[in-house]
Amino acid sequence: MPFNMRDKLNQLVERTSNRHVVVSVDIAQQTHVARVMNNSGIVIKRTFFA
Numbered sequence: 001m002p003f004n005m006r007d008k009l010n011q012l013v014e015r016t017s018n019r020h021v022v023v024s025v026d027i028a029q030q031t032h033v034a035r036v037m038n039n040s041g042i043v044i045k046r047t048f049f050a
Contacts, residue, residue: 016022016039026033032049 018039020039021044022037022039024035024037030050033046034049035046036044038044
């Protein structure tokens with residue numbers, strides 16, 4: 001069975017615990033967004049950059 005990037009992401013999510021936070025950054029042409037989420041996917045902080 002070939003390796004799938006979605007499988008890799010699912011494995012990483014399953015390994016997170018209460019002591020982890022996930023930082024997500026979306027880089028676009030005009031506006032960039034960064035957000036911090038806890039292990040259950042609840043957004044703690046969301047910030048926009050110009």
